[in-house]
Amino acid sequence: xxxxxxxxxxxxxxxxxxxxxxxxxxxxxxxxxRDEAGAFIEELFAKxxxxxxxxxxxxxxxxxxxxxxxxxxxxxxxxxxxxLEKPENARAWLYQIAHRVALDEIRRRKIVRxxxxxxxxxxxxxxxxxxxMDARLSGDLQRALAKIPERQRAALLLAELxxxxxxELAAALGVSHVAARALLTRARESLRQALAAEREADAxxxxxxxxxxxxxxxxxxxx
Amino acid sequence: xxxxxxLRRRTxxxxxxxxxxxxxxxxRLDGPLELEESTWLDEHMTGCASCAAVAAAYAAxxxxxxxxxxxxxxxxxxxxxxxxAAIEAEGGSSAQxxxxxxxxxxxxxxxxxxxVVVVMVGVGLLTANLPLPSGGxxxxxxxxxxxxxxxxxxxxxxxxxxxxxxxxxxEAVGYVSNDRPGxxxxxxxxxxxxxGDKADCAVREGTQLGTLFTEAPKTILASxxxxxxxxxxxxxxxxxxxxxxxxxxxxxxxxxxxxxxASASAAPTPTPAAPTTxxxASASxxxxxxxxxxxxxxxxxxxxxxxxxxxxxxxxxSATAGLIAIASGIEVVGESAAFSPDGTWFAFTxxxxxxPKGADVYAWRVGSAKAVRVTxxxxxxxxxxxxxxxxxxxxxxxxxxxxxxxxxxxxPANGNERDAGDGWRPAVDPTGKxxxxxxxxxxxxxxxxxxxxxxxxxxxxxxxxxxxxRSQGSERDRVVTxxxxxxxxxxxxxxxxxxxxxxxxxDDTLVGRLTLFHVDSEKDRLERVDGAPVDVRxxxxxxxxxxxxxxxxxxxxxxxxxxxxxxxxxxTDVGIVESNxxxxxxxxx
Numbered sequence: 001x002x003x004x005x006x007x008x009x010x011x012x013x014x015x016x017x018x019x020x021x022x023x024x025x026x027x028x029x030x031x032x033x034r035d036e037a038g039a040f041i042e043e044l045f046a047k048x049x050x051x052x053x054x055x056x057x058x059x060x061x062x063x064x065x066x067x068x069x070x071x072x073x074x075x076x077x078x079x080x081x082x083x084l085e086k087p088e089n090a091r092a093w094l095y096q097i098a099h100r101v102a103l104d105e106i107r108r109r110k111i112v113r114x115x116x117x118x119x120x121x122x123x124x125x126x127x128x129x130x131x132x133m134d135a136r137l138s139g140d141l142q143r144a145l146a147k148i149p150e151r152q153r154a155a156l157l158l159a160e161l162x163x164x165x166x167x168e169l170a171a172a173l174g175v176s177h178v179a180a181r182a183l184l185t186r187a188r189e190s191l192r193q194a195l196a197a198e199r200e201a202d203a204x205x206x207x208x209x210x211x212x213x214x215x216x217x218x219x220x221x222x223x
Numbered sequence: 224x225x226x227x228x229x230l231r232r233r234t235x236x237x238x239x240x241x242x243x244x245x246x247x248x249x250x251r252l253d254g255p256l257e258l259e260e261s262t263w264l265d266e267h268m269t270g271c272a273s274c275a276a277v278a279a280a281y282a283a284x285x286x287x288x289x290x291x292x293x294x295x296x297x298x299x300x301x302x303x304x305x306x307x308a309a310i311e312a313e314g315g316s317s318a319q320x321x322x323x324x325x326x327x328x329x330x331x332x333x334x335x336x337x338x339v340v341v342v343m344v345g346v347g348l349l350t351a352n353l354p355l356p357s358g359g360x361x362x363x364x365x366x367x368x369x370x371x372x373x374x375x376x377x378x379x380x381x382x383x384x385x386x387x388x389x390x391x392x393x394e395a396v397g398y399v400s401n402d403r404p405g406x407x408x409x410x411x412x413x414x415x416x417x418x419g420d421k422a423d424c425a426v427r428e429g430t431q432l433g434t435l436f437t438e439a440p441k442t443i444l445a446s447x448x449x450x451x452x453x454x455x456x457x458x459x460x461x462x463x464x465x466x467x468x469x470x471x472x473x474x475x476x477x478x479x480x481x482x483x484x485a486s487a488s489a490a491p492t493p494t495p496a497a498p499t500t501x502x503x504a505s506a507s508x509x510x511x512x513x514x515x516x517x518x519x520x521x522x523x524x525x526x527x528x529x530x531x532x533x534x535x536x537x538x539x540x541s542a543t544a545g546l547i548a549i550a551s552g553i554e555v556v557g558e559s560a561a562f563s564p565d566g567t568w569f570a571f572t573x574x575x576x577x578x579p580k581g582a583d584v585y586a587w588r589v590g591s592a593k594a595v596r597v598t599x600x601x602x603x604x605x606x607x608x609x610x611x612x613x614x615x616x617x618x619x620x621x622x623x624x625x626x627x628x629x630x631x632x633x634x635p636a637n638g639n640e641r642d643a644g645d646g647w648r649p650a651v652d653p654t655g656k657x658x659x660x661x662x663x664x665x666x667x668x669x670x671x672x673x674x675x676x677x678x679x680x681x682x683x684x685x686x687x688x689x690x691x692x693r694s695q696g697s698e699r700d701r702v703v704t705x706x707x708x709x710x711x712x713x714x715x716x717x718x719x720x721x722x723x724x725x726x727x728x729x730d731d732t733l734v735g736r737l738t739l740f741h742v743d744s745e746k747d748r749l750e751r752v753d754g755a756p757v758d759v760r761x762x763x764x765x766x767x768x769x770x771x772x773x774x775x776x777x778x779x780x781x782x783x784x785x786x787x788x789x790x791x792x793x794x795t796d797v798g799i800v801e802s803n804x805x806x807x808x809x810x811x812x
Contacts, residue, residue, distance in 0.1 A: 038310060045303055058291070064728075067299050071306045078310045108757055141287050155500035159253065160288040166254075181253060188249035191288075192280050 036111040037081035044090055045074055051162060052098050058157050059102045061146065090134060095164060095172035099154055106150050140202070144194035152187035159184055240267060244274045248281055298403045304731075314707055347364055358503070388414035389798040391791040393648050395772040396766060397470070398429065398787055401806035405436030407471050408808075412771065414800030423753050427802050429787070433471035442555075442764050444812045445470060446589070447566040452811060453587075455555050455571075462576045465550040465587075465594060470811070525781055544603070549587045550594040556582045556673060558712035558763050560723070563608045564653065568635045569594070572605045574673075584615050586635040598636050602674060606630060607658075607713070609651040609686070615640075615646045618665050618674050625666045625677060644690015647676065650713030651686050652722070657694075657742065658686040659703060659722060662747045676707040681726070683742070683749050700748030703738070710735075714767035714812070720744065721792070723767045725774075737761035739772050739790055741795070754797040756790050766812040775808045776801075784808075 052073060057066035076097050077084075086091050155173060158164040164172050170180035174218055247256055247264045256264065268274055393413035400408055408429030440456035441463075454466045553573040560571035569587045571594075574580060581601030587594035596612070602621040606614040613633040617624035628647035631640040643649075646660035663679010683701040684691040694701050703724050710727040712735075720742055727735040739755040742748070751757055756772070762785065765774035772790045779785075784804035790797055802808070 002476055042303075042307070042312065045306060048293065049302060049306075050298055053302070054295045057296040063296065063299075064730075066296070068300065069307075070302060071309055074306045075309045075313060108439065108759075120395060141284075141291075160285060161292055181250065184253050185246055185249040188252065188284070189245060190275065191284055195280075195284060201453055 006015055031147060033090065033215045040081065041074060044094060045175055046075065048091060048094055049074070052094060054100055055095065055162055056098055058145075059150070059154060060105065061142070065105070069098070069101050073101045076101065089171070092164065092168040092171040095158065095162070095168075096174055099174065102154065103150060135147075140195055140198040144191055144198050147194045147197075148187060148190040152183060152190050155180065155183045156187045156191060226575050229366045241271065241274055244268065244271065245277050248278045252281060252285060262555070279797055285380075285431045288444045311704065322624075325476065388416055389513045389791075389793055389796045390414050391460070391793050391798075392770050394769045394791075396771060396787065396789055397432070397445070397486055397811035398773070398775070398808045399436065399439040399811065400429070400808040401439050402808075403431065403434060404438045406434040407432040407811070408796075410773075410787060410789065410802055412791050412800055415789070415800045427800055429802060429805075435468055435471070439807050440466075441483065441811045442558075442812075443468075443809055444560060444562065444569075445766075446562050446566070446569075447564065453549075453560070453562075453569050455560070458551070460552075462571070462618060463550075463555045464548050465553075465555065465571065465573075467547040467549055486730075490723065547592075550585060551591070551664065552576045556689055559605050559607065559648065559650075559711055561605075561608060563611045563613075563635070565611050568611065568613075570605045570608070570635065572603070581621075582699075584613065584633070586613065588635070597633060597635065604648060604674070606648040607650040609643075609649075609658075611635075614643055614649055614651060625664060626674070628661070628665050628674075632688070635659070643688070644691065646684065646691040647679075648711075649684075649686065650715065651720075652715045652719040652742075653717055654719045655745070656686055657719070657744075658684055658691055659724060660684050661711075662691070663707075675709055678707065679710060681708065681724070683747065694747045698746070699748070700750075703740075703749070708735075712763065712765070716770075721772075722749075723772045724764060725761060725763065725765060727763070733763065734777050735761060735763060737765060737772075737774050752792075752797050754790070754799070756788075756799065759788070761788075764810055766810045773810050775810055 047071060053066055053070045056069045056073070057063060060066055060069065072092070077094060080097070084090060145156070148156075151173070155169070157171055158169055168176055169184075170177045173180050173183065175183065244264060244267050250256060251261075251264070255261070259618075288391065315323055322529050328802070376534055379587065391412065391414060393411065395409040395411040397407060397409050397579040400406060402408075409432055410429045412427070436454070436456070440454040442455040443452050445452045452468050452470050454468055456464055456466065458464050458532075492680050549569075550573065552575070554576055556572040556574060560569070562569050567589050569589065570584055572582050573585055574582050582604055583596050583598045583601060584603045584605045585594040586597050598615060598617075599769050600617060600621065603615050603617045606616045608614070613635055614630055615633050616628050616630045619629045620626040627645060629645050630643040630647070630649055632643040633640050646658070646662055648666060649658035649660035651658045659681065661676045661679055661681050662684065664677045665674045666677035667673070668675045682694070683703070684694050698793075704726055708726040709729065709734045712725040713722060715722045721739065723737060723739050724744060725735045725737045736758040738751070738759075740749040741752045741755070743750055756774075760777050761774040762777060767773060770791055770793075773787060774788055775785045777785060784806050785808055786804050787802040787810065788799060789801070790799050792798075
């Protein structure tokens with residue numbers, strides 16, 4: 001069997017395409033100083049890895065995955081060191097990279113139809129911290145967050161939990177200032193509606209517990 | 224007011240004033256409104272109770288969100304070590320090197336026990352040639368497709384209206400699941416759904432074929448004829464047993480098995496197959512010329528599945544008709560076990576459980592009583608078959624902690640070896656022209672359990688009888704991974720045009736990432752086709768061939784079972800379907 005290149009859609013390149021990819025070529029060609037970049041990234045890591053990890057964890061609900069993605073984000077930051085124009089923008093720049101890593105992963109997961117962001121843990125037992133976290137995050141808010149579109153979720157998390165405002169938020173989301181604010185506005189409304197739906201579903205499930213099964217979500221029907 | 228905001232406002236058409244108010248309320252949380260809007264909103268709010276409720280909800284939601292700050296998730300302690308190592312692997316700065324050695328590695332839980340390998344003979348199993356109604360018309364009932372517990376009548380066309388399924392050659396994938404412990408199921412697929420489409424293929428439900436085990440084995444590999452399989456199971460003694468089993472034949476299943484009642488009645492006992500007739504028929508068509516022994520043993524048993532079903536793998540399988548233990552008291556290593564292309568041999572890597580020796584390669588000639596150990600240096604790993612020779616890899620300096628690898632070509636019949644280059648565990652394609660191979664160095668695993676990649680790359684290379692050569696493709700078109708995997712598994716389809724690569728996770732070899740590549744044979748490069756799985760999380764042990772890649776997903780959150788996911792391709796497209804969640808499904812490879 002032969003693929004017909006004229007009709008087959010290939011994904012560009014071997015590495016999942018990101019907007020940052022072209023810089024890799026420059027990095028490889030040694031345009032910038034590797035030691036300088038390495039030292040700078042190490043410093044950035046020390047300052048910001050906790051919040052970057054927290055952001056990715058909150059986006060994906062999976063501790064191990066968030067760790068992988070944090071690593072990925074800092075490697076990308078290293079490779080794209082030359083795209084950072086001013087050191088004072090480093091934090092927003094890091095968030096922008098992490099945000100792209102997250103969107104990329106989410107896109108992949110949609111392709112294979114994994115259950116979204118429900119935080120399947122990778123075999124290992126969740127830590128006590130995560131259990132506490134889950135307890136806090138669990139329930140309606142977590143499910144509602146998981147249901148709103150990922151860009152809106154990102155906007156909400158970055159604004160409310162990571163203190164990005166104005167131009168920083170726009171830079172992290174990779175959109176204009178006006179678009180970032182509009183996204184946030186839509187996100188608040190989406191979350192409100194999603195939370196309301198969750199509460200309704202809770203009530204309905206409560207009622208159904210007496211009456212019968214059925215929750216028109218076939219894949220989740222009890223086995 | 225700026226020109227831009229005038230323009231913007233003019234284009235805003237609010238369906239009603241409440242909607243406008245909601246938007247402004249949300250907006251106001253993130254900064255002051257323009258005076259005009261602010262005034263309008265205040266006026267509106269004075270007479271709008273529902274808007275006040277929305278405002279309260281926004282404020283409450285914000286508070287709830289901010290409440291999440293109190294418990295920031297804690298990143299793993301080795302995150303910098305991992306990141307620094309990854310940066311270093313990018314050709315990065317020496318500043319990172321001091322931490323690079325801190326990478327954590329966990330014990331190989333999967334390989335800790337001793338395994339028994341059992342070969343099953345008799346019932347005719349599964350994977351690829353699970354029969355679909357020949358000349359089956361789309362829409363004709365398919366024996367294997369069901370949704371939602373089989374409650375609704377299902378044709379092979381997904382019932383979701385907006386699905387845009389991709390038709391693929393009808394083939395089935397077999398798996399063993401503990402839904403009914405140790406039972407073999409088949410999952411027929413003749414169409415899949417494009418990735419990226421919102422379209423949703425119906426979730427598939429497997430069809431029971433028969434119960435072979437008391438519980439699902441760790442690994443099960445079908446022979447090229449699909450009539451027999453080798454199963455590897457962990458016994459009560461903690462060792463592995465390798466067994467040969469017969470696979471149940473899907474063709475023998477009564478066609479209209481879509482109703483739950485039918486499958487329920489079929490469940491406890493093996494399927495109502497008529498083993499005396501069909502096996503013969505199918506044997507003549509499929510096994511003619513096959514070197515596999517004719518199932519005289521199983522033929523003597525009227526219902527081979529029944530006798531097999533009663534066998535405990537942890538008991539003494541060799542004593543039982545239909546189940547032949549070809550190796551026991553060993554510990555099977557890694558995921559590379561495979562039948563030879565002609566189906567006459569089966570090779571795997573194992574450690575003897577009763578002596579402190581390392582890994583050696585075992586070969587079983589189909590039809591013989593026992594697998595035979597072919598190497599004795601305690602550091603040999605079966606890589607793949609090339610023609611009908613085994614490719615075996617080992618460190619050049621097994622007494623050191625780090626080493627370069629070397630590969631040899633071994634004739635399974637006499638153990639004669641000849642050099643096959645310096646790659647580690649080359650997975651040779653069916654044309655013998657290419658291989659995916661670890662090019663780099665090896666080290667002893669941190670837990671001392673054996674040799675694993677250290678520094679280098681898993682990549683596509685040209686292949687010849689002398690071993691791996693150069694590839695013309697650029698680096699980015701041939702490298703699968705440049706981080707040293709604890710284990711990997713590479714399987715080509717029978718055309719050599721598609722290859723699937725599973726790479727174990729860094730800390731846990733029981734889970735990994737699976738990617739399907741198309742191989743551009745002219746340019747010698749790996750291509751990721753739109754819609755094909757890329758780095759999807761998968762349990763070890765996938766099946767590849769007949770236009771399909773099937774794997775099991777890790778168990779989901781909240782106790783949801785694993786799913787079988789199947790990627791299938793036509794000449795132009797790749798798509799995916801999946802099964803309902805089940806208990807510990809193991810794909811028959």
